[in-house]
Amino acid sequence: MVPVLLSLPLLLGPAVLQETGPYSLIFLYTGLSRPSKGFPRFQATAFLNDQAFFRYNSNNRKAEPLGPWSQVEGMEDWEKESQLQRAREEIFLVTLKDIMDYYEDSAGSHTFQGMFGCELSNNRSSRAFWRYAYDGQDFIEFNKEIPAWIPLDPAAAITKQKWEAEKVYVQRAKAYLEEECPAMLKRYLSYSRSHLDQKDPPTVTITSHPTPGRNRIFKCLAYDFYPQGISLHWNQAGKMPASESRGVFPSGNGTYLSWVEVEVPAQDRDPYFCHVEHSGLSQSLSVQWDETKEQKPKARWQLGLSKSLSLRDVRES
Structure with a gap:
């Protein structure tokens, strides 16, 4: 488990190029023992793929659709969903309190997080998981093959005992992951597939700046793309020089951005190309750095990057 769970790009694994699908339904829960001003004691966010489609928190105690799903009629009974949340x-x-009691730290500031969901590939269930973390460390997870809750922390033995007090509760957890969650995802997809299948190609800009020595750093920035899977690398004389990728980040408006940098020796006059592959492009793209046509990223993307980095604990996610 990632120490801080609420980062969807990390949750979903490395960015990969893929065709339409697979589709995932993921729930992220966070409970705080001492919430600060502006943060609820408990909040839940549900994601279809990497898009947040409803949110619930302990302040208003209502499950509310987000983004384009707020305009969709009949997708969910939101009052019923609120009761469930x-x-x-x-x-x-209660589980958070049990853990704090175990460690005799009732006055401390602690975080309990949960993540569970399922995935469909070719209209068949391909993955399901259910796990929790305490203060960013693995706590307990469900193994649906046994089936049983597997403690990953000393305090989790008590949680396992409570959650397995009756065998029916274990069977319900297994049924949820293997049957209920995939069925729910299929139902949601009947309302959401066109939105989730959208493909926005990247806009690509190249900039450069000098290093403390005489070399230069070329930066290839791709932004405004969806889905998140993208391949970026530098090419020089048919070779791939050593470069540094910065990963893929949410830009704050439902799209993503990524960039890759390469250090170029001062005496090197060969052309450098940034090679880009993305499902939104009809074919791969190669952009050459040209000092006479060097473009500066729009200011809003510089601001968007700063914002997205500060919101990686969701954004989403």
């Missing part, structure tokens, strides 16, 4: 909130916060 209230019940989960109660269990979630």
Whole structure:
């Protein structure tokens, strides 16, 4: 488990190029023992792929659709969903208290996080998971093959005992992952597939700046693309010089950005190309750095990058 769970690009694994699908339904829960001003004690966000489509928190206690899903009629009974989230909130916060009691730290500031969901590939269930973390460390996870809850922290033995007090609860967890979650995802997709299948090609700009020595750093920035899977690398004389990729980040408006840098020796006059592959492009793209046509990224993307980095604990996610 990633120490801080609420970063969807990390949750979904490395960015890869893929055709339409697979599709995923993921729930992220966070409970705080001592919430600061502006942060609820409990909040839940549900994602279809990497897009947040509803949110619930302990302040208003309502599950509310987000983004384009707020305009969709009949996708979910939001009052019924609110009732379900209230019940989960109660269990979630009781578990947080149990952990703090185990460690005899009732006055401390602690975080309990949960992540569970499923994935469909070619209209068949391909992956399902359910796990929790305490203060960013693995706590307990469900193994649906056994089936059983597997403790990953000393305090989790008590949680396992409570959650497995009756065998029916274990079977319900297994049924949720293998049957209920995939069925729910299929139902949501009937309303959402066109939105999730959108493909926005990247806009690419190249800039350069000198290093403390005489060399230069070429930076290839791709932004405004969706989905997140992208391949960026530098090419020089048919070779791939050593470069540094910065990963893929949400830009704050539902798209992503990424960049890759390469250090160029001062005496090197050969042309450098940034090679880009993305499902939104009809074919791969090669952009040559040209000092006479060097473009500066738009200011809003510089601001968007700063914002996205500060919101990696969701953004989303």
